[in-house]
Amino acid sequence: MPAQESTIRLHLSGIRKEYPGCLANDDIExxxxxxxxxxxxxxxxxxxxxxxxxxxxxxxxxxxxIVWQGDAIQMNGPAHARQLGIGMVFQHFSLFETLTVAENIxxxxxxxxxxxxxxxxxxxREISAHYGMALDPDRHVHTxxxxxxxxxxxxxxxxxxxxxxxxxxxxxxxxxxxxxELFRTLKKLAAEGCSILFISHKLDEVTELCNAxxxxxxxxxxxxxxxxxxxxxxxxRMMVGEDTPLNQNYQKAEGxxxxxxxxxxxxxxxDPFGVTLxxxxxxxxxxxILGIAGVAGNGQDELxxxxxxxEITRADSIELLGQNIGAMSPDQRRRLGFAFVPEERLGxxxxxxxxxxxxxxxxxxxxxxxxxGWINYRKVREFSRDxxxxxxxxxxxxxxxxxxxxxxxxxxxIIGREIEQQPKLLVCSHPxxxxxxxxxxxxxxxxxxxxxxxxxxxVVSEDIDELYQISDRIGAICDGQLSPVKxxxxxxIETLGQWMAGQFGHDSANPSTVExxxx
Amino acid sequence: MxxxxxxxxxxxxxxxxxxxxxxxxxxxVCEKSGVLNLGQEGMLLVGAVVGFIAASxxxxxxxxxxxxxxAGMGMAFLFGYLSITLASNQVATGLALxxxxxxxxxxxxxxxxxxxxxxxxxxxxxxxxxxxxxGKVLFQHDPLVYLTLALFALVFWVFRxxxxxxxxxxxxxxxxxxxxxxxxxxxxxxxxxxxxxAMTGLAGAYLSLVYTPMWSDGMSAGRGWIALSxxxxxxxxxxxxxxxxxxxxxxxxxxxxxxxxxFEVPPNIMAMLPYVATIIVLVWLSxxxxxxxxxxxxxxxxxxxxxx
Numbered sequence: 001m002p003a004q005e006s007t008i009r010l011h012l013s014g015i016r017k018e019y020p021g022c023l024a025n026d027d028i029e030x031x032x033x034x035x036x037x038x039x040x041x042x043x044x045x046x047x048x049x050x051x052x053x054x055x056x057x058x059x060x061x062x063x064x065x066i067v068w069q070g071d072a073i074q075m076n077g078p079a080h081a082r083q084l085g086i087g088m089v090f091q092h093f094s095l096f097e098t099l100t101v102a103e104n105i106x107x108x109x110x111x112x113x114x115x116x117x118x119x120x121x122x123x124x125r126e127i128s129a130h131y132g133m134a135l136d137p138d139r140h141v142h143t144x145x146x147x148x149x150x151x152x153x154x155x156x157x158x159x160x161x162x163x164x165x166x167x168x169x170x171x172x173x174x175x176x177x178x179x180x181e182l183f184r185t186l187k188k189l190a191a192e193g194c195s196i197l198f199i200s201h202k203l204d205e206v207t208e209l210c211n212a213x214x215x216x217x218x219x220x221x222x223x224x225x226x227x228x229x230x231x232x233x234x235x236x237r238m239m240v241g242e243d244t245p246l247n248q249n250y251q252k253a254e255g256x257x258x259x260x261x262x263x264x265x266x267x268x269x270x271d272p273f274g275v276t277l278x279x280x281x282x283x284x285x286x287x288x289i290l291g292i293a294g295v296a297g298n299g300q301d302e303l304x305x306x307x308x309x310x311e312i313t314r315a316d317s318i319e320l321l322g323q324n325i326g327a328m329s330p331d332q333r334r335r336l337g338f339a340f341v342p343e344e345r346l347g348x349x350x351x352x353x354x355x356x357x358x359x360x361x362x363x364x365x366x367x368x369x370x371x372x373g374w375i376n377y378r379k380v381r382e383f384s385r386d387x388x389x390x391x392x393x394x395x396x397x398x399x400x401x402x403x404x405x406x407x408x409x410x411x412x413x414i415i416g417r418e419i420e421q422q423p424k425l426l427v428c429s430h431p432x433x434x435x436x437x438x439x440x441x442x443x444x445x446x447x448x449x450x451x452x453x454x455x456x457x458x459v460v461s462e463d464i465d466e467l468y469q470i471s472d473r474i475g476a477i478c479d480g481q482l483s484p485v486k487x488x489x490x491x492x493i494e495t496l497g498q499w500m501a502g503q504f505g506h507d508s509a510n511p512s513t514v515e516x517x518x519x
Numbered sequence: 520m521x522x523x524x525x526x527x528x529x530x531x532x533x534x535x536x537x538x539x540x541x542x543x544x545x546x547x548v549c550e551k552s553g554v555l556n557l558g559q560e561g562m563l564l565v566g567a568v569v570g571f572i573a574a575s576x577x578x579x580x581x582x583x584x585x586x587x588x589x590a591g592m593g594m595a596f597l598f599g600y601l602s603i604t605l606a607s608n609q610v611a612t613g614l615a616l617x618x619x620x621x622x623x624x625x626x627x628x629x630x631x632x633x634x635x636x637x638x639x640x641x642x643x644x645x646x647x648x649x650x651x652x653x654g655k656v657l658f659q660h661d662p663l664v665y666l667t668l669a670l671f672a673l674v675f676w677v678f679r680x681x682x683x684x685x686x687x688x689x690x691x692x693x694x695x696x697x698x699x700x701x702x703x704x705x706x707x708x709x710x711x712x713x714x715x716x717a718m719t720g721l722a723g724a725y726l727s728l729v730y731t732p733m734w735s736d737g738m739s740a741g742r743g744w745i746a747l748s749x750x751x752x753x754x755x756x757x758x759x760x761x762x763x764x765x766x767x768x769x770x771x772x773x774x775x776x777x778x779x780x781x782f783e784v785p786p787n788i789m790a791m792l793p794y795v796a797t798i799i800v801l802v803w804l805s806x807x808x809x810x811x812x813x814x815x816x817x818x819x820x821x822x823x824x825x826x827x
Binding site: 056058077078079080082088090093094095096097098099103106107108111114115140142156 | 686689693696700814
């Protein structure tokens with residue numbers, strides 16, 4: 001794409017970065033103009049994050065040239081990048097939870113600007129008002145919602161004289177409404193001449209927001225284009241290559257016998273920031289996928305913890321295949337055919353420092369992998385290899401540490417591990433969160449297949465498109481209460497949006513009656 | 520008990536609490552930055568012996584105190600180089616430092632055992648020290664007692680209202696994020712460790728030049744360890760360290776005094792009093808789990824290495 005008319009703000013060429021066993025970036029070219037909103041597209045492991053960290057000075061490239069506003073430069077770390085006017089909002093926020101908003105921001109400013117905290121608070125209020133981002137400078141960061149934490153990160157960048165703002169998958173943690181607010185802010189920023197580098201998997205967002213794009217695949221650039229001129233399908237093709245099927249329409253299923261029922265499930269968490277669950281009633285049938293939508297922090301975590309057995313409750317409030325499991329430990333539940341894919345991959349889904357083989361054993365210990373109390377490592381290893389092969393997990397080998405895998409690959413591994421145990425009930429929390437298109441398709445496909453084999457599946461997700469695509473019935477959770485649950489084709493997006501906001505209509509007085517009508 | 524006895528107990532409370540405050544404040548700064556230095560006992564002994572030797576040789580207590588501080592910093596530098604620059608395991612390195620310090624101080628002090636010194640003299644505050652009771656308790660101490668209170672005020676102020684305090688907390692909570700906004704994590708941590716070494720060296724000088732002006736092997740008697748646990752029980756708060764250290768000092772003195780009376784409790788039980796009292800009070804103070812979590816440095820003990 002010719003860009004001679006406008007001024008070039010950042011030009012990278014021949015960027016190369018090699019890690020042991022992995023060529024993260026290979027001869028990459030990236031050109032960002034002033035005032036341009038530039039998308040950086042690519043699957044997990046394509047090298048986007050590495051490239052961003054090179055621009056922001058967190059890591060040094062092995063080779064390549066960085067030209068910033070016409071001058072070839074050597075980036076000497078994040079402090080240098082910030083001096084040049086480069087700001088970055090990380091996917092995993094780099095905020096300090098025990099400090100207030102103003103203190104967090106003060107830390108990233110030059111000392112002379114942060115001396116007067118009152119003046120700074122005033123500036124924070126002004127800037128956040130100017131860009132339409134509500135923010136209270138005196139609150140502690142750990143009390144803020146994820147969306148608000150992201151606003152802190154953005155405002156932190158805006159307080160300096162910013163020329164290039166890098167956002168690493170900013171929308172993956174936001175509600176649809178927050179995404180719209182963010183886009184308004186970014187458009188305003190771009191109109192004022194700031195360049196934006198926007199990393200995302202979500203093509204519709206890129207099409208809406210960006211006027212240039214660079215696509216990476218396996219550490220190499222596959223081209224620069226204008227997303228306004230190119231169809232989403234073509235962009236997706238450039239990302240995943242030629243041989244991955246893109247869109248799938250899945251047959252909806254009716255389901256059979258009731259596999260799981262929640263009977264007046266109530267729960268008051270010990271954590272003062274947790275959500276109290278109120279009288280939940282729900283029936284999930286064998287051979288169906290039930291989708292639960294909702295904005296994060298409305299009781300999903302508590303519900304999942306109760307289902308998985310991390311929290312226990314009255315025995316008869318959760319019933320799996322006729323057995324009261326509410327008071328059982330996770331291991332007892334797994335023996336009955338329960339499987340669970342938690343939202344946090346590292347820490348709950350897998351132990352970061354353990355190998356994939358050991359991680360396999362962790363949730364499959366009741367399977368045929370032990371004899372007379374001894375672990376049969378040969379079998380465990382074979383089982384891990386099967387998962388890696390079948391679910392196309394990219395890793396060095398089955399002894400790779402869980403934390404060495406990219407998010408999408410680890411998720412494929414965890415989903416595979418759970419599905420291969422042939423569960424009767426599978427609970428998945430955000431199964432494709434932060435996962436690239438190819439992996440997401442594979443994961444959804446595996447879920448549908450498991451459903452067709454007769455398992456009951458609950459998918460808790462914030463990705464509404466995904467829920468519509470794979471759920472047979474759909475409902476929403478808001479403030480610890482469940483909406484009615486109806487067949488997906490009967491629920492319009494407006495209705496679901498109302499449910500997510502807690503407006504359950506006249507059904508809300510007694511959701512259980514609606515539920516039983518479908519059960 | 521007469522008024523003189525009470526006055527003496529309170530006076531001694533300040534003396535006993537002072538070295539604990541110095542060590543614990545230094546360690547608190549160090550831990551706030553994310554570095555756990557278990558080598559306090561070793562640094563303390565080296566500080567004590569170097570201060571004592573310098574005082575014996577030169578007779579200049581001012582100079583001797585500085586020598587002790589530098590000795591503590593030297594030990595801290597060793598610890599910092601290993602655990603920060605080379606990113607070694609902090610726990611193992613700290614324990615090694617304690618053992619090393621114990622041996623080194625015994626070696627250096629061989630020829631100085633049994634020598635007595637005059638010690639640093641009391642520096643009475645004019646006018647104020649003439650007030651009955653209070654004057655004796657508060658204003659007839661050696662300079663290091665006052666200096667300790669000034670250092671407490673300094674640390675308290677740094678964490679309450681300076682950018683440096685924010686930086687130290689940030690580095691201790693999330694070093695990756697701190698690096699990402701351009702804070703030099705290694706540098707802040709190294710400074711914190713050196714400060715901790717200086718404080719402990721000063722505490723060593725206090726032991727061998729003021730508290731008991733002499734040198735004997737292992738004269739620190741576990742104070743480094745007590746200070747370490749004091750930091751945790753005080754939930755990394757300077758004002759609670761002050762409170763806990765004086766409380767510990769008070770209880771230590773009290774048990775000595777009570778042994779001299781007709782109080783019929785086995786002395787071993789009484790010897791536990793300072794520990795039990797300090798732990799009960801500080802645990803009670805830190806019973807608010809959320810507030811305690813807020814002040815605990817999250818990345819403590821984890822070496823940080825910036826990415827290549």
